[in-house]
Amino acid sequence: MTQTPGPPAAADGHPQLGYVHKNGDRRFGVSGLLASVYAGRGTPQASNLYRSTVTEHVRDVRVGDELGVRWDGDHWWASSPAGRVGRLTWSKNLRAETAYVAGGPSPFDFDDGTLHVQSITVDASGEVVNCGGYVAPDDYEPSDWPMTPVPDPAERELTVTVRFPVPAPGESAVPEASSETKAQPGWLRRLLGRS
Template sequence: MTKTLVFDGVVYPVISTRNNGDHLIGYPNTEPAEFLYAKHTPPVHGLAKGSGNPLVADVRIGDRLAIHRHGDHWLVSGPSGPLGRLRWSVADQGRRHAVSGEVIHFPDTATLEVKRLVINPSGQVVDFAGMTSQA
């Protein structure tokens, strides 16, 4: 039986539970990461450690967030302002994907559709993940 968690009145599948008690909830990408890289729509696996803004707590599954490259980093923003820096690394730009051999390309601008949330034991959103599309 699949474990579920009620968040904001909606029942979501729990994808995993971390050692600290955080739950990853939501939906997996509809395509494997290597296919998303091949389409130049790389997946987002969350924010870089320590870069999150308290506004992250307001992010919900289905939100569409703006991604913009700023120097060697990619920043994500919502309607209320900046949320943090993505885990994408400039060192990975142009590298070949380990499974598919596709060249990884992170766009300068994109839109992130949030598919998964990390919920802490207090019930607050502390991170998010999802799929990108060209802006």
């Protein structure tokens, strides 16, 4: 029986998120807020690095690190003090689009920012191969954005609307019993012992 190794040092004691991938990768950290909450607060949605762009510098990234983010004219790139770590997964079209608020500002309209690392992905050998988190643009001022409340799953409600037909004048509100009985399927009659 193969035993899954414990959290790597890069996880800084944070728990595993989700399951072990088929290739042996595991993710550790905190799951963070919903993308719409980040956008409502003026910061772009959480992002990972585009896997094919990740460099060897990702091995030194830890949960809780802050990586510099810079727009190069086509993509946003994350860098550590050691060098470029990888490209964020956002499409460059997000920069031009206004996100979430019609006619309002776009949280993707920035050149420089900070990626707050909330999770790391390690391979089967325990090496860090990716990271993710949320980005705060350098010119981010929370007071410029309306605060969106964090959804609380405990406050969700289920509303059920039941409508009854309104009887026409002179009709009874209680339907009369029908003298017709529908035939029960054979398997149901046998189950109920009425065969």
